[in-house]
Amino acid sequence: MVPFIQFIQKHKLIEPSSTILAGVSGGPDSLSLLHMLLRIRKEWELNLVVLHVDHMFRGKESEEEMEFVRSFCREHDVPFESCQADAGAYAISHQMSAQEAARACRYQFFEKMMNQYQASALALGHHGDDQVETILMRLVRGGKGTALAGIQPKREFAGGFIIRPLLGMTRQEILDYCEKERLAPRFDPSNEKDTYTRNRFRKRILPFLKEENPQVHEKFQAFSENLTEDERYLQELTEHEMNTVWRRGDGFAELEIDLLKRLPLPLQRRGIQLILNYLYKSVPSSLSSIHTESVLSLLSQSHPSGSLHLPNGLKAVKSYNLCMFTFEQAEPEPYHLELPIPGEAMLPSGGRIEAKLITESPGADRGKNSLLIKRDKVLLPLSVRSRKNGDKLKLKGMNGTKKVKDIFIDKKIAIEARNQWPVLEDANGTILWLPGLTKSAWEENDWSEGEFIFLQYHQQGSSRGQNTHDETGY
Template sequence: MMLISKVRRTIEKYSMLEQGDKVVVGVSGGPDSVFLLHTLKELREDFNLTLIVAHLDHCIRGVESKMECRFVEDMANRLHLPFEAKSVDVPALKKSEGASTQQAARDARYEFFMDTLKKFNAQKVALGHNADDQAETVLMRLIRGAGNKGLCGIPPIRDGIFIRPLIETRRSEIEGFLRENRIESVIDSSNRENVYLRNKVRNNLMPILMKEYNPGIVQNLIHTSEILRKEDEFLEKLVLELFPRICVSRGKGSLTLNILYLKDLEGAMQVRVLRKAVESFSGDLKRISFKHLESVMKMLSGEGANKSLNLPRGIIVEKRYTELIIRREIKETLFYYSFSEIPHCVRLKEIGKEVDFKVIPQKKHLNLNVDPNVAFMDYGQIKFPIVMRNFREGDRFQPMGMEGTKKLKDFFIDNKIPKSIRREIPLLLFDNLIAWVMGIRIDNRVMVRECPAEILQVRIF
């Protein structure tokens, strides 16, 4: 029972549980998760816990996976605990999402755990990661070239939901407890196959490091991760204080940072703010590595006012003069509407806009500059067909106030309109004449002069 007391100290140290919590316990059937379940059952009365056993079959190892599911179900029944199971075809998921087997399996597990949490109205999900898993994770990330945050390793508690009560308990202690108490578990045969990096680190590298270099390597790696985690927590508090000033706007489809404020920060803090921005925009940092953030930093410090960078999962980072925009990849949608007479109202469904037309008599005190989304044009200059379409290469118009025509591309550049949104700006044409770059500028040749009998009012909204 000394080992259970040790786990309890970890739970209290990180405030993992509260009185009356409902806890979903992820149980694969392996030694760690079996020990976790028995430990939480022993501590159930102390914390007034309700336990739910959850098992996911990844459909990777055929009959062996089915047997493990039955093993966990039988154990839950013997302990008189509710059991929730699901099968997910991880190989198919891997193929459809273009992810690694491990990433696809991890995504499937966490989705299953969250679904189970909601189904049972639970507060926590307990996972069986142990101290050796922590050391292996730190070593793996070091090998892969992770930054400071990655070397913090596995967090003892994440999002206030996922808890790891065994994070300070060694694998050898867990296996010894199960032997002494004659508690059965199953061994995943794939753990012996040196196909994945974790297995290579666990089965090959770690034993060499312990034997030839430092018998205390596991504890040293864990200690390093704890130091880095404390520093990371302090720096994250600073980022949370800075972020509202640097993040100038946040919408459904994008997030905008002020580049000038961002550049005022020291380099390491810039990376942290960028990481926070990507996480805030996308909801997580899946497949976003330190190298991706470094690439964004290089783009920030490089020359050129308009640059863009593609990150995994369809995330685009754009440098637009003094702004850094994080958005989703947008599939370009072309549109073309033609009318032989003046329409009443037109819905541009491709860009989610509507345009209405109204012919009004001339007024002596008509304010022609009331709203950039409303244009007033000389009715006598209208030629049919009236067309609304996207920008095309080679388009020219005569901006109001100019003598000659200008390439629309140059007009966009002069007005700092990013390349990525130029084709989303609708154009209003009278026959082949671009009468209005909608929401921005009308053509000099259709502007209201002197006192025409009638005026065409066009509004986009």
């Protein structure tokens, strides 16, 4: 009991007078956990509720476990909530392993109950040996960052927290507790199967470590807590330092290579992970530290351009000092549309350009979404097309021309958006305007006698790949 209470106090796991749910399978860990919580229930004025999920793996035997937990709760006057979830069927329909399916079903029920009871926390029976096994397994598999810190004593879940008050105790201490308190837990036979990696670590590695140091779990717990603190600090530092290094938008990110290279290597690594975490809405299981290293190696190559394919269609394209991360899409078809005057051209992106012939001023500042040109300065018909290599445009207030490609780069337009961006030209093939992007040198300022062509660009919805400064706040 002492290490249990000390652990709760050290990690501020339970507030007095709160509602605590306990996940109880009926095994020694969760049954001891429940028993210990019951012992502090009165003094701490806890509102305890027990949750049990029958995964229906072992037919009648599983059902008996549920009945066992139910009757234990009845005996100790604790509310009991249960559900039967066919984890085997869930595994097939969701193409996952039976263990993953059981976990998914369990957490769905836990979340529902957290909301129903407006609970502060859900207590689970993970203990110190689980912690040692988890850290070792992740090291061996090749985890990174906080994953290597193993099981957290407290983490956010469903408006409250998941708490693990037994992390300071060993499996043996829990078994001894069961014996002393005459608890008669159920033993899950799957805990013995050598087919599970965890069981192999438990049976082969832990005995050796415990022989070397019987309190090895405390060393692993201290390692976990220190690593979590270090990681948190490095993560904050990375986020702060990366602010000026990368820009992001809907489905894309772009980083300035020289700025990233000025950071120390541990921050560079975390910086790349930050970008990948941002882009992947849910991080693919195939993503590993190898990918971070591959991106760093792409950025270090002396060749000014290069690219790298990452999981789920993400591509990193390096071009001089910039590296653009975007999801690959089918190449959009080039297009060429005549723009009738008066009339409009419907763009493949969903927007449109409207053209009118006017003889009266349309008003003062018209912004980048419109263009007023003198009718006799251009050769009709006008047309709107997708960009071509070598396109150049004369910009307002500038001598000479500027490459359209450079304008896209300056304006941080993602590559996929560049291929669809409308380019306005006249019948001579002179580019007059990049709608929505720039003020053109063809813009007529002095209102005088004559006929004018007035063009308006109407963008449709959000333009994927265009910078969205206001949304991202960089």
